[in-house]
Amino acid sequence: MTQPTFVINYLDDLTLKYTNRFGGKTLGLSKLIAVGAAVPKGIAITATTDLPDIWPQDVKTQLEHMVQYIFEQGQLIVRSSSLVEDGTQHSFAGLFETIPGVTNLTKLWNAIADCIASGSSKRVLSYSGVHKALPVGILIQQQIAPKVAGVCFTQDPTGQDYGLIIEAVAGLGEALVSGHTNPQRWRIYISGLDQYEVIEETSHNESLLGLAQLQGLAKKAWDLATALGYPLDLEWAIDDNEKLWWLQARPITTGHLPPKWRIERACNEVDDGPVTLWSNMNVRETMPDPYCPLTWDIWRSCIIPQIVSDLCGVPVNANIIQHLLPIDLVQGRVYFNVNGLLAMPLVGRLFRYTMEGIDKQALMVVNDLTNRGILQLRSLPGWNFSMMLRMVPANILAATRLLSVMQPRKSRHLLKQIANRIKSRPPVQQLTDSELITEIRLPEHPIAIPLLRGLQMEVVALLVWMLTDRAFAKWPQAQRLITSGIPGNPTTEISLNIDLLIEAARPLKKIFQNYEPGQEQELLQTLKQIPESQAWYAKLQTFLKQYGHRGPKEFDLITPRWHDDPSMIIALVKSGLDIPSEMSATHRMASLNRERTDAITAAITQAPWWQRPWLKFLAHALTLYMPLREAPKHEYLHVFARMRQAALELGHRLTKRGILTSASQVFMLKLDELSGLNDIAAVTENTHQPLAHINIQELITKRNQQLADFTTHKAPDFLRSDGIPIILPKVSSQEEPGVLHGLGISDGIVTGQVKILTEADPNALMPGEILVVKFADPGWTPLFPRAAAIIVEVGGLMCHAAVVARELGIPAVFGVAGVTEKLQTGQTVQVNALTGKINVRRENASS
Incomplete structure (x- = not known):
């Protein structure tokens, strides 16, 4: 019809x-x-x-x-x-x-x-x-006569996250949809506790919608999208009688799916409650990049269980140990599982106290989520009073170990002795395949466990610093210089020993000048062969013997150390030859030490007589304990260097047998898989077939692709399992036009040109430039002496790079969110490291 x-x-x-x-x-x-x-x-x-x-x-x-x-x-x-x-x-x-x-x-x-x-x-x-x-x-x-109207997206069309978006204006909504007015905007989520959470995205004096109205509107919008079976772009209005009207509904046509972050828990059976919180606080500086599978497997199965065992008094092979592990992998990167961290007896309380000095912003996030009932402690199976009693001896033993730090010089000497024993172990070429596997698991060996326990000394150093910092609060000049110029930090000593290499190389300056940046390996071969540079080359070998196990990204086994490739050191020496000796890190440290001594003496003189002994004791104690902030990690990295050598040796052997195509592929396999390549009995993560029955190269290719994806797509620094974003609290004062804010690390005001770096490349940083980076692990610190100032996106007062910057007296501001995107190389900025402000020059703002 x-x-x-x-x-x-x-x-x-x-x-x-x-x-x-x-x-x-x-x-x-x-x-x-x-x-x-x-x-x-x-x-x-x-x-x-x-x-x-x-x-x-x-x-x-x-x-x-x-x-x-x-x-x-x-x-x-x-x-x-x-x-x-x-x-x-x-x-x-x-x-x-x-x-x-x-x-x-x-x-x-x-x-x-x-x-x-x-x-x-x-x-x-x-x-x-x-x-x-x-x-x-x-x-x-x-026609509805609304008092407020707007739009609602049941799914963010930009793909930022899974939040529902509400925008509202007073009166008719036509001004909003036509783009003639700026709306008030909110994001609304359903939390893991099945509660609505509202995040205000625009600032306004008076909200057009109350909390109950926002939650009610969101619920009805989600119900409509569920009933229709697809996400909706809705227009709505509320009249004078508070009645909600729906004026239009269209499918969201330009939507992008929010990112799905890959989480690999250290233990899948844990009970973190409705919401898990992950954070890379205090690890993003030293572990900024995704880990290769072998590195993560060692952390998860060898290192973290031993740390937890020592702290909690639970045997490494106990079932509960897996439930106490406070580390997970997020997009291939190491993150703290905060639920698990806070659940560790005594450790959780100590964590809150120490974070006051390490990362105040992280502490504010944790406290906020805890107070709102969102962050809950992990439930530990079988946890009872008798288990708590068994912890008492463990805690006494841990305290005893910390008491040993009452002799900091002796503690450092002991750490070096253990590290030397690790360096003197038999060459990896002499080991059998099974012995190489055992060597890759070196953190479990009795020889390495004392070094791992030595990392607890870092906590003592942090506590002594916090105590001293508060004690000198009435004397700002002494407080600012309290850690400057202190000798003994092995990470700072790297820069001082590079100074010695530079001075020894000055007679060879013409030889160094014959080579362009990027030709460090060719230059090294020349220095190794010609007679006049033999004495200098011997000094380089001495340096590498002492510090060659270090380097950028040094906690990942896949990354070469300086003794594998000393190109960075050669480049630092070459560029350092153009810098006068009086501008060296050595001269800077000596000057700062004098300034520190004078400021502390003045403070003690001005203090009441009854405070003077205490201040004098703390100032002296800090000179002894501050090196322990870095020394345990410096020595423990010998374990990582040894594991890397063993893994590469095994990789070479597997390459000769035609199983791998290069020795470095060994880092893309896990411990049980490496064992399986020797006895053909391992099981992969995706199949229950013996490893001999699958294609190893396909597995490695897949993991390489995944690692590349992890490198490109980084998860937020704080991540909730229910997908609700963490709005980071502002630690600094109110925003000012043309001013970036961060945390002042050391004293000084400097104006200079910005140099943004993504790799620790000495050839890319000119003396006097302001170094701007996303992170700065200790492998970056040899670049610090040539920078006029340092700006870092992440980090706190006592992170490793901050300690070095302060000891060297380099003006530094850390925790400047997004600074590598907000600034550009060549811009002129003023860095005020006392207030934590970075002023962008006006001529740059227009460009």
Whole structure:
């Protein structure tokens, strides 16, 4: 049967199977009505290109009769409803006409004509890509007089996260959708506790919507999207009677799915409660990049269980040990599982105290989520009073170990002795395959465990610093210099020993100048061969013997150490030959030590007589304990260097056997898989087949691709398992135009040009430039002496790089969020390391 040219029907009487003839807007509202949504009364007319002056008279009469009941409600709004708008492919948002304020039949017919004519407008034809008029349906509705109106996206179309977005303006929403006003905006989430969480994205003096209204609107919007089966872009209004009306519904056509972060838990059976919180606080500086599978496997199965065992008094092989592990892998990077960390007896309390000095922002996040009941302690299976009693001896033993640090010089000497025993172990080339596997698991060996326990000394050093810092609070100059110029830190000593190499190389300056940046290996071969440089080359070998196990990204086995590739050291020496000796780190340290001594002496002299012994004791104690902030890690890295040597030796052997294509592929396999390559009995992470029955190269290729993806896509520094973003609290004062804020690490005000680096490349940093980086692990610190100042995106007062910057007296500001994106190389900035402010020069702001 032939359908009539025009069909006119009341909106709430439409049959859904015929609504496609009435256009996308009508179709969307009909679907909302069908699932019980409140939609203003209305009349729908099928789509046409014919203007109303040629419509049949009976159609006009019918419409004028039907529309009277809507006129009785007040003004009307006439809306276009094209066949092509508000669909799943194209929205045509705002391109067709909408005419509000219709009060009589004359205005009604004019409005209908304008809506139909919009189907042939230039903007519509350009958007659609066709060259003929598009049929337009007509939707005539009661016009709501809202006190507030807006839009709602049940899924973020930009793909930022899984939040629902609400935007609101006072009065009619047309100003909002037309882009003529700035709305108030909120993001709303359903938490792991099945509660609504609202995040305000715009600042305003008075909110247009209360918390209950936002939560109610969000719930109804989510219910509508669930009922219809797809995410919605909705328009809504609330009238003077607080009634919520839905004015439009279209599928979200430009949506991008939010990122899904890959989480690899150290133990999958843990009970963290409804919400797990992960954070890379205090590890993002030293472990900034994704770990290769072998490194993570060693951390998870060898290192962390031993640390937990020592702290909690639980045997390494006890079942509960896995539930106490406070480290997980997020996008390939090491993150603290904060639920697990806080659940560790005594450690959780100590963590909160020490974070006051390490990362105040992280402490604020943890306290906020704890106070709101979102962050809960991990439930430990079988945890009971008897187990707590068994912990007492362990804690006494741990305290005894810490008491040994009461003799810091002796402790450092002991650390060096153990490290020397590790360095003197048999060459890896002499070991059997099974012995190499054992050597890769060196952290479990009795010889390495004391070094691991030595890392607890870092906590003591931190506590002594916090105590001393507070004691000198009344004397700002002494407080600022309290850790400057202190000798003995092995990471700082790297820079001092590079100074010695530079001075020894000055007679060889012409030889160094013959080579361009990037030719460090060729230069090294020359220095190794010619007679006049033999004494210098011997000094280099002495340096590498002492510090060659260090380097950037040194906690990942896959990364070469300086003794593997000393190019960075050669480049530092070469560029250092152009710097006068009086500008060296050695001279800077000596000067700072004098300034520190003078400032402390002045403070003690000014202090009340009864405080002087205490201040004098603390100042002296700090000179003894501050090196312990770095010394345990410096010595323990010998274990990592040894594990790397053993892994590479095994990789070479497997390459000769045709199993691997290069020795470095060994780092893409896990411990049990390496064992399986020797006895063909391992099981992979994705299949229960013996390793001999799968393609090793396919597995390695897959993991390389995954590692590349992890490198490109980094998770936030704080991550909740329910997907709700963490809004970081501001530690600094209010924002100022042209000023970036961070945490002042050391004293000084410097103006200079920015140099942004992503790799620790000495050839890229000129003396006097301001070094700007995302992170600065200790492997970066040899670059510090040539920088006029240092700006880092992450880090706190007592992170490793901050300690070195302060000891060297280099003005530094850490924790400047997004600074590598907000600044550009070549910009001139002023760094005030006392206030933590970075002022961008005005001539840069316009560019």
